[in-house]
Amino acid sequence: MAKIAFILLCHKDPEGVIAQARRLTAVGDFMAIHFDARANPADYARIRTALKDNPGVVFVKRRVKCGWGEWSLVAATLRAVEAAEAAFPSASHFYMLSGDCMPIKSAEYVHEFLDRDDVDYIESFDFFRSDWIKTGMREDRLIYRHYFNERLRKGLFYGAYNLQKRLGLKRDIPADLRIMIGSQWWCLRRRTVEWVLELIARRRDIVRFFRTTWIPDETFFQTLVRHVVPEGEIRSRTLTFLMFSDYGMPVTFYNDHHDMLLGQDALFARKISTEAAELKARLGDLYAETGVDFRISNEGRNLYRFLTGRGRIGRRFARRFWETESTLGRERELLVLICKKWHVAKRLAARLSEETGIPAIEYLFDEAATPLPDLGGIQTTLAKRNRHRRALLRMLFDQMQSDRLIICVDPAGIATLRDFAADRATIRMLEIECAFSDDYLVGHARRTGLAGDHTGAETLARLLPTIRYDIRHESDILRDAAFAHFSILRESAGAAENAVPLAAFAAIPDDKARALASIDHLFSD
Structure with a gap:
């Protein structure tokens, strides 16, 4: 020995x-x-x-x-x-x-x-x-x-x-x-x-x-x-x-x-x-x-970066040089679904696209695996997509041959949302407000590397309130930004109540909005 x-x-x-x-x-x-x-x-x-x-x-x-x-x-x-x-x-x-x-x-x-x-x-x-x-x-x-x-x-x-x-x-x-x-x-x-x-x-x-x-x-x-x-x-x-x-x-x-x-x-x-x-x-x-x-579990370093990184999100006060005089197009309309539970936004985006014929692309600025057409290489990595956001979307509008486009964005992407809100195009945003159980937050912590399969209950008990606060804080930032054409769809609300923001967001009749708001299992985990 x-x-x-x-x-x-x-x-x-x-x-x-x-x-x-x-x-x-x-x-x-x-x-x-x-x-x-x-x-x-x-x-x-x-x-x-x-x-x-x-x-x-x-x-x-x-x-x-x-x-x-x-x-x-x-x-x-x-x-x-x-x-x-x-x-x-x-x-x-x-x-x-x-x-x-x-x-x-x-x-x-x-x-x-x-x-x-x-x-x-x-x-x-x-x-x-x-x-x-x-x-x-x-x-x-x-x-x-x-x-x-x-x-x-x-x-x-x-x-x-x-x-x-x-x-x-x-x-x-x-x-x-x-x-x-x-x-x-x-x-x-x-x-x-x-x-x-x-x-x-x-x-x-x-x-x-x-x-x-x-x-x-x-x-x-x-x-x-x-x-x-x-x-x-x-x-x-x-x-x-x-x-x-x-x-x-x-x-x-x-x-x-x-x-x-x-x-x-x-x-x-x-x-x-x-x-x-x-x-x-x-x-x-x-x-x-x-x-x-x-x-x-080996989550120590990821956990430390998460806890110390909160509040240090950089804000961009000027346009990147390649975005100067760049716009999506005054006649175009971008519909942005904002949701922390990606699977919920993806379900709604798919149904909206089916009902309205508007092309829908999922979390293209958050998820590398999002399917995208070949756009000359600009679509290959998340870093490139985020560096050339407007150029990427202009190419997608052209590729889809549509003046309306649905995309999904994580609430943490406030810089992306502010960037689009400043464009000449019409930008409509719909925040999907979900409930978060402790089990879901534990799964989120493991998916993002903040916790491992063997992370102790004591560590998780201290971590979950911080994650819950972060999600709430992201939502507060969204609402404080006072974006034009901003609506909220709530898991806690009924179909009739949710039909109102949905109709305003997608510019669709009330009956169609009510049908979409009644989708079975929309908020299921």
Whole structure:
């Protein structure tokens, strides 16, 4: 069975470090601790005193003062790895952790997972070809020497960097290294660690190079592991679940994230709030349990994007350049069915088309699979359709040889609706207001990736009110827009009441509108 030597880099929360060390070593694993030399000496003394009799814990003898983006983080990691490698000869795996990490699986699950495949787990993507770096320096991290801490001594950092650029003081990357990049939170087999330590003992040029690269904790192990281990024995992923905000800051987890964390395809999570005492206690107890059945749903990142993305919908205040002086045609009429339940709008569109002879096209701006004629390529992707909305519809009017056209639009497409409302054509809109049961919303969450088949009831209970509010909010935006020729068809209303907006929308006689409003199972799920 796998035996893990945890490599713990920490600088605060001594009580949390002590609890973490006791928890992880209680099941027979080990830990090497590097406590930042910049941190409070009293905190370090408290940790040493509390763990001095624990045979599964070793401390780094010569601690390093760590700084973000510096070589010091790699140096601290190497010293902890060397200490663990010497102290724990039975350790089969070395797992990087921070003081903010907590297990999100049981020890039983963790060991069985590592026993399953004889591989290393480390994010390792090509530095130059991947999109791992979103903004800022790329090649310049490597080809110039960085001697100063960018956060603490910004003037010196950029002064030295710009001087090298002006003087053309580029340096070569070691010719035999393919530079890789990825998360610093890895899990490596013992022999891989030994090979890396042997390599840097032989090749001091490698250490000299990385000492003055910028943010080397994202490239050092990621590059060297690829250098010494066959590609087939590397899984380019981290076993630690972590997320970043739009601003590049780590997302912090709190008490109400428990169910979501357990459903992720990872062994640990970073970073757990120091204030999340309940979450820490529950995860700590979980680690010692046996026979736990973990249902992996992996919806965490989608859920986070959904919850943080609300309210950030961009609004377009000017026409795209290709839409300048563009119009559907003053003599044309566009009938827009707006409904969150797509199957309801599709049913009504089909019946309207049958009764009136008006061509109907379903969710062409929302659903890639919507059948469309060949329009020269503009119809091939949702991105193209939405980028050239009016041009697409003009071509469809021409193709259908009709001056009236029915389309369906999701209520979230407020930008699309505003765009059409500003056109010279006559635009009629009919919002179909539906009832949403909890079961339907659960299905919606799963279809859209906000939840998985195994998402816990507690997570769903918190998620459903948010989804329900979002749907209501979209409807409020529609009505606040005060579109001309805007009507509402309600599931809660009778056929006679719904015939009025339907007649106004489609410009049809009352008896025909009443017949359409009486369609069997129109609102059925």
